[in-house]
Amino acid sequence: MAKSLGPVKRKFSPWTDPSATPFIRFENITKRYGDFTAVDNLTLDIYEREFFSLLGPSGCGKTTLMRMLAGFEEPTSGRILLQGKDLSGVPPYRRPTNMMFQSYALFPHMTVEKNIAFGLEQDGLAKPEIKARVEEMLKLVKLEPFAKRKPAQLSGGQRQRVALARSLAKRPKVLLLDEPLGALDRKLREETQFELMDIQHTLGLTFLIVTHDQEEAMTVSDRIAVMDKGVVVQVAAPAEIYEGPNCRYVAEFIGDINILDCAVTENAGVCVHPGHPPLVRLESDGMKIAVEQECPASNGAKVAFAIRPEKVRISLDPPVETDVNTAHGEVWDIGYLGDFSVFLVRLDDGRILRAAQANVSRLVDRPITFGDMVWLTWPLDGGLVLTR
Template identity: 60%
Template sequence: MPECAFAPWTDPGAEPLIRFRNVTKRFGDFTAVRDLTLDIYEHEFFALLGPSGCGKTTMMRMLAGFETPSSGHIELAGQNIVPVPPNKRAVNMMFQSYALFPHLNVWDNIAFGLKRDGMPKDALRERVAEMLKLTHLERFARRKPHQISGGQRQRVALARSLAKAPKLLLLDEPMGALDKKLRQETQFELMDIQEKTGTTFVIVTHDQEEAMTVASRVAVMDEGELIQVATPSAIYEAPNCVYVADFIGDVNIIEGAAHRAGEDRYTVHWADGQAPLMAASDKAFSPAQNAFLAIRPEKVLVTAERPADAVNAIQGRIHDIAYLGNISTYHVEVAGGRMLKAQTANTRRIENRGFTWENRVWLSWDSTAGVLLER
């Protein structure tokens, strides 16, 4: 979902669709989710992102009703749903495996839940036709799952999940089985379907790119706790700690001692014999406080000579080059053996590029390019 005027989380009067309140989930001595409080709003495409074992799937299973919180409560549309059984919740879940019935064709797979609920035949036919159209599966309606592609099976599972018009759809690693190109295409299809239906989607994923592409907001988790909840651009551009900066995309982390150098400006003393780095920060740091300067590689300029107007400039030697087609990433060894990364867009053909291994280069960036973090 592109970031735009839709931002109910900024409105103090907006009522969340989902409320987690001091939710803890233990499995014996292991705490999977720890005292977690979170609001998710209607029509959001919300992503739970984190490494394996961080608690994101446990959160989703509690929403679905497959797990019960050890303490705290969960509300859906103002109702405490903890005592409500899974089949009585206005929630549906799409599993990573898709769980399609192999002996039923696409039409019957989509219709299955509606038939079990006793929907009248005319209304059922109309609803299935609507779902087939929504997911562009009309011409595959009479095929069985093994006769269609992985991406098409994913859309069948999505259509079946949406057929009962749930208030909330939970997606557990829904694109994990797809190859990269198909996964990227499917992400945009998912966003389009979510926007058309207005259903609130909550997706669990460990794929940063997927979360950043589809979500209105992302919750980065670690060891059962929420580390940061924000829009994709805020998560990327303004991480609140080293863990988030390092988990999302590529980043350079330079540790040093921060000293105030004016209003919202600090110098970072990072290596003996090296000029301090200048960083902007609206957070207050005490004199000589240990700090971490996080700079994304694409914000670092690589040049043969030191730019005359550079606020921050470090000289180093190219140790390695990763050529990725559209971009090249230079791994540059600087003072103290530290390795910094800089990315450049490959706008010229490879034989015309200026740098290679062992070249001495300058890395430079503006004082506002990085984020100064205290932990």
């Protein structure tokens, strides 16, 4: 088993404990709509108090999977277990889950406190308990001054908090979030992501979020399941997903990346440097590449070499005494993004490679500009070999 590289935000990794029991288990779940298979024989474990993300493009099956957990859809085959109990046939209102929808679905004629209290009143809780629970939720989402307002009198971010408070008021064991931040602007969305993490950590609940936003998933999650065409392609902590994708699909879906088609020229499985993985040598249209990585590919095998732009160093000066992990080309385009700049370099053979450079000074006129002939280099552990 690969060693997890994350999460960084807290010391929490029950999935690495062989004796840990999953809180939620999707067991061989398949969901078909006529001839279309939305979820295909999927098995997935989620642990208690985990902030777990289902990440993938539209139509990959992530929302269908969440709706089956909520009880809005029934699996064609397979079982969904919550704390070891089969949820088959249990209606949504009997499940210890609650869902927060992207549209928020607030009652426009009710005040904030009435919106939060609605589900509690439906459950027949005593009025003093409802009042205490509503006050607790208002304090949690920092909306005490807005208790008497109606949704139309709130900003988008405030409405999102009301929806969150209403979802949490019933104290579900699992909170399901379906693209919850999609309607917010970028700055507010980023702020709300950290607020969600704080609330989840404070309450100690299990959160399952569906999103197509990779940055959102990377920010909030303990682990991410990357989905494609109804199956889970990789499950890992955010850092591991980013730094160690297990296939070309995940590498291309998560962040920016350079991918070169290569052939293995040498894979002896021998450690060149003590304490480091074996050295694998590749060739890509005359470019010589060396990677420190354990790789099952044999000599002559067709593979892909993947490297993130921030691992690529760009310079006007040629590398010293090496022709490995280096490329030469012309600066074709530059994207200035404030905290860093992205250089698109057209190599001598016509291929485009990206290099990212942090803007550590306030210089506006950069030393490398359009049309410059530059050298790209990267370290032995900068990229990785993908065999599928």
